[in-house]
Amino acid sequence: MTYQVRPLGPEDKQQAWDLGSLTFGYHQQPMPDDWSATGPGRRQHGVFDPHGRLVAKALDRDQAHWFGGRLVPAAGIAGVATAPDQRGHGHGRRVLTHLLADARDRGAAISTLFDTTPAPYRALGWEEIGALTYFRAATRTLAAVRPDPTTTLRPATEADLPAVHDLYHRIARDSTGMMDRTGPTFDTDPAKQLADHHGYTVATDATGTLTGYATWDRGPGYDATGTLTVDDLTGLTAAATRTLLAMLGTWASVAPTTLLRLGPADPAWSLIARADAHPHTSQPWMLRIIDAPAAIAARGWPAHLTAELDLDLVDDVCAWHHGPHRLTLTAGTARLDPGGTGAIQLTPRGLAAWYAGATTPDQLRRAGFLTGGNPTTDAVLHAATAGPAPTLHDYF
Numbered sequence: 001m002t003y004q005v006r007p008l009g010p011e012d013k014q015q016a017w018d019l020g021s022l023t024f025g026y027h028q029q030p031m032p033d034d035w036s037a038t039g040p041g042r043r044q045h046g047v048f049d050p051h052g053r054l055v056a057k058a059l060d061r062d063q064a065h066w067f068g069g070r071l072v073p074a075a076g077i078a079g080v081a082t083a084p085d086q087r088g089h090g091h092g093r094r095v096l097t098h099l100l101a102d103a104r105d106r107g108a109a110i111s112t113l114f115d116t117t118p119a120p121y122r123a124l125g126w127e128e129i130g131a132l133t134y135f136r137a138a139t140r141t142l143a144a145v146r147p148d149p150t151t152t153l154r155p156a157t158e159a160d161l162p163a164v165h166d167l168y169h170r171i172a173r174d175s176t177g178m179m180d181r182t183g184p185t186f187d188t189d190p191a192k193q194l195a196d197h198h199g200y201t202v203a204t205d206a207t208g209t210l211t212g213y214a215t216w217d218r219g220p221g222y223d224a225t226g227t228l229t230v231d232d233l234t235g236l237t238a239a240a241t242r243t244l245l246a247m248l249g250t251w252a253s254v255a256p257t258t259l260l261r262l263g264p265a266d267p268a269w270s271l272i273a274r275a276d277a278h279p280h281t282s283q284p285w286m287l288r289i290i291d292a293p294a295a296i297a298a299r300g301w302p303a304h305l306t307a308e309l310d311l312d313l314v315d316d317v318c319a320w321h322h323g324p325h326r327l328t329l330t331a332g333t334a335r336l337d338p339g340g341t342g343a344i345q346l347t348p349r350g351l352a353a354w355y356a357g358a359t360t361p362d363q364l365r366r367a368g369f370l371t372g373g374n375p376t377t378d379a380v381l382h383a384a385t386a387g388p389a390p391t392l393h394d395y396f
């Protein structure tokens with residue numbers, strides 16, 4: 001049977017809604033009048049059988065993630081679905097392979113996604129590099145944190161949002177993998193941002209400068225089920241983090257449980273005992289390199305590392321970068337050019353995990369993702385992408 005793989009247009013929207021809503025469990029809802037399968041920064045691709053039936057689809061979101069202090073253009077993948085009767089027939093592979101080529105053409109160097117199961121994505125070269133985790137803590141444990149007397153808390157206003165954004169930008173820039181919260185897939189309407197949460201609290205220091213913020217939602221009830229859910233808790237200073245945590249602690253009597261979305265190395269962990277906060281939900285996320293030379297050129301690299309490595313990229317899905325390449329690291333920048341001896345072989349999953357600094361060369365070797373090279377080249381590989389543990393605070 002011959003299948004057509006192509007971007008979805010307005011004429012496909014009913015089929016896209018039907019497949020997406022059935023797959024992700026909202027098929028009891030009618031399609032909203034203003035719903036669209038595509039939109040600014042959102043390209044949807046589909047596989048059609050010869051009768052015009054949509055049998056698989058996937059969404060490409062135009063977004064960017066921070067790596068090494070620079071933003072890397074990305075294809076955020078979502079809404080991947082194959083019709084139930086057609087699963088296991090290669091349609092997922094078909095639509096995702098097409099999406100990767102299209103995303104490369106529009107300038108995406110990497111791809112990220114949240115996986116419900118890693119298997120189909122691993123088969124195509126994505127690898128899990130982190131997880132978005134909400135930790136559950138008894139709110140009374142936060143009540144033990146003492147606020148800083150020189151820090152003031154107050155509800156955010158629209159006028160605060162540019163400073164809040166600057167603060168997020170500063171934290172995200174130093175992370176591995178956090179998202180750029182601008183661009184076509186982010187709603188930057190200030191009123192909507194404030195309305196999205198029951199509480200949007202900013203912390204300021206004695207000079208009135210914004211030093212932290214928290215966005216939170218207060219769940220129903222004031223008995224044992226009362227829960228506070230904190231999406232962002234971001235302190236630029238210890239005083240701000242402490243004061244925001246202490247504010248959360250004051251909810252102990254009516255919201256005995258707090259769910260906190262925190263990265264693995266957030267400074268808030270210096271104030272919360274790990275034994276008091278356990279993973280509540282954890283959503284793994286994956287990375288794939290779409291265009292290796294572009295991805296290497298886009299991210300930041302250690303300022304004090306100058307070296308050359310001969311890589312051999314083994315990639316039959318993104319075949320445009322398959323083969324030997326020389327990696328040249330020069331004081332904070334890097335280049336990947338075709339050629340060289342191909343002494344170090346990396347699979348697509350290995351390339352992704354190395355790029356993110358999610359694992360060491362030794363671990364890559366033991367996973368079967370890296371072969372060749374020697375202890376010296378391993379040390380260079382390790383130093384090149386070492387950094388904070390990959391962290392994402394935005395679900396898509």
Ligand SMILES: CC(C)(COP(=O)(O)OP(=O)(O)OC[C@H]1O[C@@H](n2cnc3c(N)ncnc32)[C@H](O)[C@@H]1OP(=O)(O)O)[C@@H](O)C(=O)NCCC(=O)NCCS
Pocket residue numbers: 023056080081082083086087088089090091092093094114115116117119120121123
């Ligand atoms: C996930 C899903 C989209 C895969 O689509 P599909 O059309 O069945 O996938 P394919 O047949 O193209 O398989 C692609 C690859 O993944 C592998 N794969 C697919 N499902 C797998 C599974 N459950 N376990 C192990 N491997 C799997 C296949 O072996 C294949 O690898 P190969 O080409 O190297 O042999 C489909 O199963 C689905 O719609 N599931 C429900 C919705 C869902 O989970 N979406 C993903 C949200 S993150």
